[in-house]
Amino acid sequence: MDYINLNKSAWDKRTGIHFVSEMYDVDGFLNGNTSLKEIELSEVGDVSGKTLLHLQCHFGLDTLSWARKGAEVTGVDLSPESIRKANELKERASLEGEFICSDVYGFEKLTTPKYDIVFVSYGALNWLSDLDHWARIVAKSLKVGGHLHLIEFHPAHNLYCGDSYFSHKEPDINEGGAYTENCSGETVKMATWSHPLSEVINALINNGIAIDHLNEFPFTPFNNFENLEEKEKGRFYLQNTKHSIPLIFSIKGTKHFADSST
Template sequence: MDYLEINKEAWNKRTEIHVKSKFYDVDGFLKGKNVLNEIEINELGDVKGKTLLHLQCHFGLDTLSWARLGAKVTGVDLSSTAIETAKKLTLNTGLEADFICSDIYSFGETSTEKYDIVFTSYGAVCWIPDLEKWAETIAKNLKPGGTFYIAEFHPFYDIFSGYPYFYNQQPIIEKEGTYTENDNGEKSEIACWSHPISEVVNSLLKAGIQIILFNEYSYSPYNCFEGMIEREKGKFYLTHKGEDIPLVYTIKGIKN
């Protein structure tokens, strides 16, 4: 089973749907909206003049939003449709950005550039089979003293949706649609993996990234799971037995 081929095809199809969705609001972005959330903007801090590598950048809205905040950005993604779209958006906005179509392991093996910041977010780690190799890729692409930052969906949600919490080398293979409101009902095969937070933390530590921040949030900035309630603008909650469940975690680290 070639998990990269399966996931590339699924993400190419998803991207075509996502660019037309209200969820991603490309029109709003083209009018100047910064699509990043206060979680990552506040925690990552000032990016002005810094080089920023965005791993699994999808079709580049977050990457280009970091460029709007002054970062010199490079985005990497497996999906050719996503990268072609990101390149068109770069031209349309007049921003400067490099976008590279690659899976992150191959990118890590060939890249020679060292960045001030490596960033990844929301729905990234479940597509990665081996987090030790992922963390090595991150560390290899960071300058000494450079910053790694991830804002990711909390695996607590996966448990309540019937997915395993703990890692298994064998991927979970299933047929899925997508998470935007304009999902057309077509399902594509995907391959993904569960990664407990301890595995994320230990992989980063083993790769020489010293963790300086770890947070958990009781809301998601995205309305992407069934049954979410928007209690405050842009903050979507889910409860179990009347109590909020954690929906997002963030980690910031510095390369030794």
């Protein structure tokens, strides 16, 4: 089965729904709000004057929020509809940035080590079959001394839901709708891959990215799983569990050496 095309068509369908959802709040963004959350704001820090590559940028809301903070941004996404909407949003917000429609793996041919920051967040890795290949593209994109900031849903949540923690070569094929409050109930097929934390870290180490930190958080900034409660503003925790369960992890990595192939 052609999983890339399956997912491309699913994300094309989701984009229009997400763009007008309360959850993504495009109007708020156009009125000056940022879509960035507390974890990335505190961990990525000052981006002004820096080149920032956002892999799997969806329709560019976070990418353009970084642009508004002064970064020179490039966003990459598989979905032509997401990229079309990202360019529309860029024009409406009068911001600068380049959006490239490409599969992450296809981007390997296009990228060069010109980025100070590679940013990847919330719901990206589960669409990728091969994390070693992903980490190679991150490394190929970073300047020496540049940083990866990955902020992602914690794979321990899979265990809590009864899903697989470890990877399988073949993806899970799920029938799902959009995850925003305005979804119509229409579903589409999508292919996803689970990745344990060790696989993420080893992929980065094996591709020359040194780990500066790994953080885990018992909350998510989105009300995007079942059984969540907003105990503090912008922090949704699982309810009724005896002990806290990690819902988000973040990694900062640095490329210290040039690779001979880059």
